Amino acid sequence: MLSQILTPNACLTCGACCAYFRVSFYWAEGLEMPENVTEELTPVYSCMKGTNRKNPRCIALTGTVGEQVSCGIYEARSSSCKEVQIADEQCNKARLARNMIPFTPLETNEPLNDDDYEKVG
Ligand code: SF4
Ligand code: SF4
Numbered sequence: 001m002l003s004q005i006l007t008p009n010a011c012l013t014c015g016a017c018c019a020y021f022r023v024s025f026y027w028a029e030g031l032e033m034p035e036n037v038t039e040e041l042t043p044v045y046s047c048m049k050g051t052n053r054k055n056p057r058c059i060a061l062t063g064t065v066g067e068q069v070s071c072g073i074y075e076a077r078s079s080s081c082k083e084v085q086i087a088d089e090q091c092n093k094a095r096l097a098r099n100m101i102p103f104t105p106l107e108t109n110e111p112l113n114d115d116d117y118e119k120v121g
Pocket of ligand 1: 012014015018084086
């Protein structure tokens with residue numbers, strides 16, 4: 001499968017996960033958010049408006065998915081939003097659904113080919 005090396009600002013040209021999942025969270029998290037961006041799901045869970053429908057798109061997302069986006073409530077976004085990390089399973093699922101190339105997760109191990117490297121000088 002094709003994949004793409006991620007960059008730190010990749011989310012700013014993506015936004016796929018904000019327009020794919022139902023973004024739900026414990027209702028009290030919504031108290032930190034501006035009025036009118038959440039809706040009640042159950043007595044204890046809320047979700048971001050716009051995400052509990054067939055073609056989801058979070059009300060707080062501005063811009064064009066796959067081109068340039070930003071989150072209008074970034075500092076107050078829910079724990080569910082923070083859970084999705086670039087190149088994780090949810091991220092790549094959302095990207096694929098939006099016809100975007102998935103990311104290759106960063107390797108955390110040290111490079112294997114440095115052992116015999118000799119410095120010049
Ligand atoms: S799908 Fe991945 S790259 Fe796109 S905005 Fe979400 S976390 Fe960022
Ligand atoms: S609150 Fe922000 S990060 Fe969370 S889904 Fe909406 S636009 Fe995306």
